[in-house]
Amino acid sequence: MTPTETATATKDELTHIVEALRSSMSPNGKKPGYGIIGTGMMGREHIRAVLQLDQAEIIGLCDSHPKSLELGVAEVVRSGGKTPKAYSDAAALANDMDVDAILICTPNFTHRAVFDEVKASGKPIFLEKPMATTLDDALYLAEEALSYPAPIQLGMQYRYKSQYQLALSALERGELGSVKMISLCEYRPPFLPKVREWNKFSEYSGGTLVEKCCHYFDLMNRIAGAPPVRVFASGGRAVNFTDFEYQGKTSDIDDHALVVVDYENGVKAQFALNMFSEELFEALTVGGSEGAMHTEEHASFKPGRPSRSSIKIQTPDHPAYEGVDCTFPEDIELGGHYGSTLFEHQRFRDQLAGAKNDGATCAEGLWAIITAWMAQASMRQGKVVDVKEVLASETLNPYGDGLLPNAWMANDARL
Ligand SMILES: NC(=O)c1ccc[n+]([C@@H]2O[C@H](COP(=O)([O-])OP(=O)(O)OC[C@H]3O[C@@H](n4cnc5c(N)ncnc54)[C@H](O)[C@@H]3O)[C@@H](O)[C@H]2O)c1
The missing domain is CATH 3.30.360.10 (Dihydrodipicolinate Reductase; domain 2)
Structure with missing residues (x-):
């Protein structure tokens, strides 16, 4: 078969991609609980995306800056979620029994330290890009991921x-x-x-x-x-x-x-x-x-x-x-x-469900x-x-x- 014969009509493919996202919204059954560490600009974008997809509950938020925490809580409520628990300690959030997965949305230079604070929980992690600011820290995290008991997905939503x-x-x-x-x-x-x-x-x-x-x-x-x-x-x-x-x-x-x-x-x-x-x-x-x-x-x-x-x-x-x-x-x-964050969360849900996906490793x-x-x-x-x-x-x-x-x-x- 030639490449032309295998080519899907591009518009149809886009429609299919959009329909697959829409059908992943509001799944039946108990929704997983997410805990978000870092509720600045990107943490709040994730709150909106998760709640727009209605794929998970936001159980808890953690931020070292009280104003960001306040804005995060308000964002959850404004986006239709229940008032989340507010934490100032990342490990305490990670160990919350209702938290099934952790999103790390703190500044780049903190990613390794925040990962170290939550890793004992062994829960699935979504880690914002870039995974680290130095080669040493990036290699450390990639090596840790090899033996981590749950998936770690990176925030490469482009x-x-x-x-x-x-x-x-x-x-x-x-x-x-x-x-x-x-x-x-x-x-x-x-x-x-x-x-x-x-x-x-x-x-x-x-x-x-x-x-x-x-x-x-x-x-x-x-x-x-x-x-x-x-x-x-x-x-x-x-x-x-x-x-x-x-x-x-x-x-x-x-x-x-x-x-x-x-x-x-x-x-x-x-x-x-x-x-x-x-x-x-x-x-x-x-x-x-x-x-x-x-x-x-x-x-x-x-x-x-x-x-x-x-x-x-x-x-x-x-x-x-x-x-x-x-x-x-x-x-x-x-x-x-421009919509890419929603598709990234579709992949993260696939990670939690153990389904095949192309989330960034x-x-x-x-x-x-x-x-x-x-x-x-x-x-x-x-x-x-x-x-x-x-x-x-x-x-x-x-x-x-x-x-x-x-x-x-x-x-x-x-x-
Ligand atoms: N994927 C993307 O396209 C995209 C876009 C923007 C930002 N990001 C990434 O998201 C992360 C956050 O960026 P942002 O734009 O939200 O920054 P931001 O400055 O708006 O927010 C960061 C928040 O993290 C909090 N914080 C810092 N250290 C903390 C700690 N140890 N524990 C708890 N909270 C802590 C800060 O108080 C702040 O509220 C960065 O890694 C950034 O590169 C990704």
Whole structure:
């Protein structure tokens, strides 16, 4: 069968994806209880998503900042949930008998410590991206996940944006043949305000390419299907937060970058970031042996400007050759990060039910951070970085069993 014959009509596939999400809402039987640690911007987005899907109860919330805790409790009630218990201690929340799963939505630099506080519970964990701010901590968490008695899913929900769900499934069906080149970009406004402004400092965020761009390196790695071997990046601080100070410290966060990645299987990839744009624009182009695919997303932080997504798959006679609008229906598109957060929770419920799913694993999160970290190192040093050499010089070995994403192992990507 040719790739064209196996291609699903893209609109039908989008409809199917949306229907599957809708049918996962409000399941019969007892709903699992979630405990959420960190109820800032993202913790509250998760509250809204979980309650919109009606797939779980929010049993308890924990935050070290009383105002965030108050806002979290109010968000649960406003979104139709019962008033949750308020905790100031993460371990106490994790050990609550009614909590079946734990969502960690605290700032990046706290992820390892919060995981350590709750791990004795052995309950399923959803951990926000990036899993850590350092290679050491990311490897520690990926290794811990290997012996953890329950699933740990990472918050890489960009994979579930409509255009990327369609792109990834078309690639899995081999519609482009063998992937050779990947090109990704993100244009967006500056980082938003955060509690104690942790995202303005590399020490707390891991640096812009780790903090923000791990989503894109996750996509890039997944599409390439092999480990990165060489990385070159150029970028820095051009416009944003150049004189921003918080508690006597000056921000050191980058706002633009161009990154080139060579993969072990010969795939070449590039990523462009610009964080001083008025509006959001994302694009992905994948070039394969049978043709090319182009996706775009236009979005906005400004109210009243909904997102628009599209995909073109230009292989002979493909149904999406001329391009297809793949924006989710409005109720879904409003469900956090243009609907992708809802799909991420659909995967997390699958994790709890032991059903097959493509939730982001710790191994995938680890390699997204390795790629991003190498790009930051290249940017600092102004030269190409050899991934294996740097990892060896840091005495880190992320090539062991279970630390490489399963899909790469299936592609025999391991050296
Ligand atoms: N997946 C995505 O697209 C996405 C988007 C935004 C943020 N995030 C991630 O979500 C996490 C939280 O980001 P945010 O935007 O909500 O930040 P935020 O600053 O708005 O909220 C973080 C909250 O965590 C609380 N907190 C800090 N340390 C804590 C601790 N040890 N125990 C309990 N609470 C603690 C803070 O008081 C604050 O209320 C980060 O890892 C961030 O990278 C992911």
